[in-house]
Amino acid sequence: MKLLFKITKYLPETQQIIVKCCRQNAPKPIDDYPEVALDLMHVDFTNYENLKHSLIMNLVHIVRKQIEDEPILLENEILEEIYSEDLNDYVNKIIGVVLEDIIDGKYLYTSML
Numbered sequence: 001m002k003l004l005f006k007i008t009k010y011l012p013e014t015q016q017i018i019v020k021c022c023r024q025n026a027p028k029p030i031d032d033y034p035e036v037a038l039d040l041m042h043v044d045f046t047n048y049e050n051l052k053h054s055l056i057m058n059l060v061h062i063v064r065k066q067i068e069d070e071p072i073l074l075e076n077e078i079l080e081e082i083y084s085e086d087l088n089d090y091v092n093k094i095i096g097v098v099l100e101d102i103i104d105g106k107y108l109y110t111s112m113l
Contacts (some may be wrong), residue, residue: 001024001025002023002024003021003022003023003024003056003060003063004021004022004023004024004026004030005019005020005021005056005059006019006020006030007019008020008035012081012105014041015041016037016038016039017037017040018035018037018042019037019038019055020033020034020036020037021033021036021056021062021063022066023066023067026066027070036059038055038058038059042054042058043055043058044076053067076094077094077095078096079093080093082095087107
């Protein structure tokens, strides 16, 4: 997943930028998202990669909130939790897993070792 930002204004007198952000596969264009002010004291200017990554690191909480606030389609509602290792119990059921738990390494699976 790529996170996007768009600087709409640079305010050198206050050392701030006005920026919009969203994920690349967002349901609407980046220009439809609200602007936020970001103080440049939190941005790393040592090279262009650090610049881009530090900007996103300061904005990632906004993108996370955008994702959390998106409506869940009725077709994607989780109707029941399944506590079984039998795959037959999972057939034609919608199952949800918290992505952060996987990314943060909360679970380690023997099949992945």
